[in-house]
Amino acid sequence: MTEKKEIAAKTGWNFDNSYARLPESLFSRLNPTPVRSPKLIVLNHSLAASLGLNDSALQQKDEVAVLAGNRVPEGSAPLAQAYAGHQFGHFNMLGDGRALLLGEQITPLGKRVDIQLKGSGRTPYSRGGDGRAALGPMLREYIISEAMHALGIATTRSLAVVTTGESIIRETELPGAILTRVAASHIRVATFQYVSAWDTAQNLRVLADYTLDRHYPEAAAKENRYLGLLQEVIKRQAELIAKWQLAGFIHGVMNTDNMALSGETIDYGPCAFMDTYDPATVFSSIDIQGRYAYANQPRIAAWNLARFAETLLPLLHDNETQAIEMAEDAISDFTDMFHRHWLSGMRGKLGIFNEEVQDESLIKDLLEMMQQHRADYTNTFRALTLGKLEDMALFSTVEFAQWHEQWQTRLDRQQESQASVHQLMRSSNPAIIPRNHRVEEALEAAVKQEDYGVMEQLLKALSNPFAYSAEQEIYSALPEESACPYRTFCGT
Structure with missing residues (x-):
């Protein structure tokens, strides 16, 4: 040897x-x-x-x-x-x-x-x-x-x-x-775009077959394996983007080269987690127009998937018109899939096990109040989970009191115990996220002072975000108010 x-x-x-x-x-x-x-x-x-x-x-x-x-x-x-x-x-x-x-x-x-x-x-x-x-x-x-x-x-x-x-x-x-x-x-959407634009039809098929075999072997057995590939990628992305939204995560640069066909989040450049709930939140210094703002992430995901579908058209059907119809039908499913994942996740964050028609209005009413009163996204749901409703201006309003009564009435209509509701909320609402000021604190200590202890402690706390431990309390604290909005940079 x-x-x-x-x-x-x-x-x-x-x-x-x-x-x-x-x-x-x-x-x-x-x-x-x-x-x-x-x-x-x-x-x-x-x-x-x-x-x-x-x-x-x-x-x-x-x-x-x-x-x-x-x-x-x-x-x-x-x-x-x-x-x-x-x-x-x-x-x-x-x-x-x-x-x-x-x-x-x-x-x-x-x-x-x-x-x-x-x-x-x-x-x-x-x-x-x-x-x-x-x-x-x-x-x-x-x-x-x-x-x-x-x-x-x-x-x-x-x-x-x-x-x-x-x-x-x-x-x-x-x-x-x-x-x-x-x-x-x-393998990215952009990998297929490259082959579609500058390579051969044969190599496009080779790449599609490889992606199927590596990530979606179950779809390879379908009557139209390439339509199956498109459908499976759409499913993965619908679930992924819903989880981003539920956690308050903002990727920052959702270019097509940053959409992995495996369904993983990839390329953490100017990304960050939202503090104050605001759908228009943008952190990236280069996203002047807010293209990749928090609220736009589902729409941009669908746009990226449409670009992926375009590359597959020659494989979907010999007739271009029929290929386009198949692609459009598949892409049209994304919005409903995303919405189902998001709504299910939001029900979990509020301890709701079953489904009722009015659940979405209950959720949206809370989000609107959070935006109006500039409530912290993560800590609002953390407080609801713990039943500690005294630390935010939102909780002292008449509107919230009315909403809280409606929420409790909704919980009373389901069979699950209070303990089960609490456990569902704890498993759906992280006690901590990588707060931007804590990340910056760790990076500054590491880069400027070669002190990696701050980062090690942060990583330790973040390794179990649903623990709700006393040691994590410090990482749930909000940053001091600043006149300058938080900005991130791609680092390239």
């Missing part, structure tokens, strides 16, 4: 690179660009174990070199994926401009996941960029993606962050870093 194979076996790397066996037009093969002085900053121990990786080995010099792109592990086949999609409504050639897929790890349970390095250097798709990433945005993705996972929202995961010992220039000089991202796959 060679030294590389011995290290890989010791660490637990178990690569099988099916994407690398697809047509070469879908990617470019290249190795990561080495960095000066890699240092492991954070390692996701539980994720490593689920991947079949040796926690101790990953912290050794040879494996930190892998996480930094300085060494290619045995069995991997590094590549940058090509894609092209709509960014703020405008179609562009894109691709992995600062990321490389090392390969696909086969876990002890037989699951196939992508292992990707983000910030690993220039690729043919860098479009003039340096291919690098700053420490702050990589730590942000680590924090938010792990918080999303704990909230039960489908997401890519973060295995590690390594600093590079090199500076990168954005608006100022910043410490460089590389994130190791784990995903069901990195």
Whole structure:
């Protein structure tokens, strides 16, 4: 056994690179660009174990070199994926401009996941960029993606962050870093858009078959397997976006290259969680028009799915008119699917088990009051769950008292006990979310002071957001009021 194979076996790397066996037009093969002085900053121990990786080995010099792109592990086949999609409504050639897929790890349970390095250097798709990433945005993705996972929202995961010992220039000089991202796959709507626009019909079919086999094998047996693919992707996205809305999560940049066909949340750039409930909330500094505001996320998801459906038209039916009708029928189901998931989730947040016609008006009345009185989204439902209705201006109003009476009457009409209602609400309403000011506090300590203790404590609290523990109280506190609205930046 060679030294590389011995290290890989010791660490637990178990690569099988099916994407690398697809047509070469879908990617470019290249190795990561080495960095000066890699240092492991954070390692996701539980994720490593689920991947079949040796926690101790990953912290050794040879494996930190892998996480930094300085060494290619045995069995991997590094590549940058090509894609092209709509960014703020405008179609562009894109691709992995600062990321490389090392390969696909086969876990002890037989699951196939992508292992990707983000910030690993220039690729043919860098479009003039340096291919690098700053420490702050990589730590942000680590924090938010792990918080999303704990909230039960489908997401890519973060295995590690390594600093590079090199500076990168954005608006100022910043410490460089590389994130190791784990995903069901990195196949995006934009991957299909690229093949549809610039590749062959045969390769479009190959990509569609691959996506079916990897993510939706049950749909492959349908009479029209490509219609089945479209329908399954729509189902996954309807559930995902509903969970975003229920948690108050705002992605920030819902471009078609940021919609994964696996149904996972991907690419945590200018994302954030909403404090004060306002459907028009936008955090991204580049979203001037509010295209990706909280309230617009379901509509934009449907728009992105329509772009995906367009790429599949040649596969849906030989007759273009019939293909368009099939695609439109499938897309039209998204809104109802999303609404059902959202309404079911909102019932859970209010402890409602069964369905009544007037439930939606009860929910919307509460949301309207929350918006009018600038109530905090998460803490309102937290207070309702705990029965502590004294800390917000909303709770002292006549309108809320009337609404509360209606809500209690609604709960009395169902058979479930108060204990069951309370348990449903606790499992539906997180006690804490990654508050923007707490995330910024952790990032500032890490980037400016090399103090990772603040982030470690935040991650620990966020790992069980439904615990309602005394230790979490501090993380439910709101930030001090500021004249400047909170803004996030993409970090590219």
